[in-house]
Amino acid sequence: MTGELRVLVVDDDALVRGGLAMMLDGANGITVVGEAADGDEVLAAVDTHRPHVVLMDLRMPRVDGITATRRLRARPGAPEVIVLTTFDTDENILRALRAGAGGFLLKDTPPPRIAAAVRRIAEGEPILSPRITRRLMDRAATQADAYDRARDALAALSPRENDVVLAVARGRTNAEIAAELYMSVATVKAHVSSVLAKLGLDNRTQIALLAHDAGLA
Template sequence: MAGVSRPLRVLLVDDDALVRAGLSMMLDGIHGICVVGEAADGDEVPAAADAHAPDVVLMDLRMPRVDGITATRGLRRRPHPPEVIVLTTFDTDENILYALRAGAGGFLLKDTPPAQIVDAVRRVAAGDPILSPRITRRLMDRAVIQAGAYERARAALAVLSPRENDVVLAVARGRTNAEIAAELYMSVTTVKAHVSNILSKLGLDNRTQIALLAHDAGLA
């Protein structure tokens, strides 16, 4: 989002009107952020995205007709997809992993302090994944890798160059582009190019999925 002067455009998706109203009041008071639309269910998301062209979507998980994971997957398949932050009360391991693998760039719980939600919107819009600390700890503590995941992840990473693998490891450790540039002695522009190449080679949608693949490969 560097160089973009317009406010970040945010779409709210939640079947609870009070939640949407609270988020709207909170975010619309923040400089550089504008709530451009709302949807009450996942089946309303495609039309809302077409109408409002959001940069970031705050997405509930459980909704009556179409759940947030399905809606997220649909958004991330669009030609110019918005970033998605799942905002939910349901923090089971399955929900977390399904949401991240669907392409969500963040996963927050609804009891997250407002300032952290605002920070998450800005960071995810800039390409940095964000997870609630409680979620991060649980993912780190996952001891059992699903059968075959380790081998598949290792095989996928084998197509990358050594330098690209260095970037993968740094991304998995939660480093920003600037931090990666400093650690690996390259420019931020070069880091961004490596990340783009990695996403293209591996068929992934975002940095969070890179981190998950590195985790499956036992690198993080």
């Protein structure tokens, strides 16, 4: 996206919020427009500050980050969410992604990578560290019920849409998919939008998860 990239930081630790805001504010067009101290403050803060991206802590005292993400992503036009946490258990990762988070990063991620992740997710690209991705896909691939559901869902797509799904699952950008499949970037975006609509998904990360559930990548 072009212009100012607006970010909301959600964390119950004031020092963490302040550190993230100091690190991100002004970094290559990023502006931290607001902060929230708990998940129950997220919807009001989004209404007030209109961020493009929300950095969401996982564990908070009243409403946790997964519940807050699910509530937020259920709203039309919701901002993208990156869960930023110290707790990287498989269950937490899966719950966050299925709640609609577009990414999952650990709090020890170097600051430049967090800033880069914010910019990337604003463009609709999924954000997962390689270590988390491998663990997530290994788990998903072993779940027979998820495999059957994923296969049934993908059967509703056209062959070209399935090609795009496979490329998304392999972490390709829109430009890379366009080059590999000999189509324009606009056509790739149209296929991705069609896949999201047909499958009732929120973002590219969920497309990738579904493809791996189906054993395609």
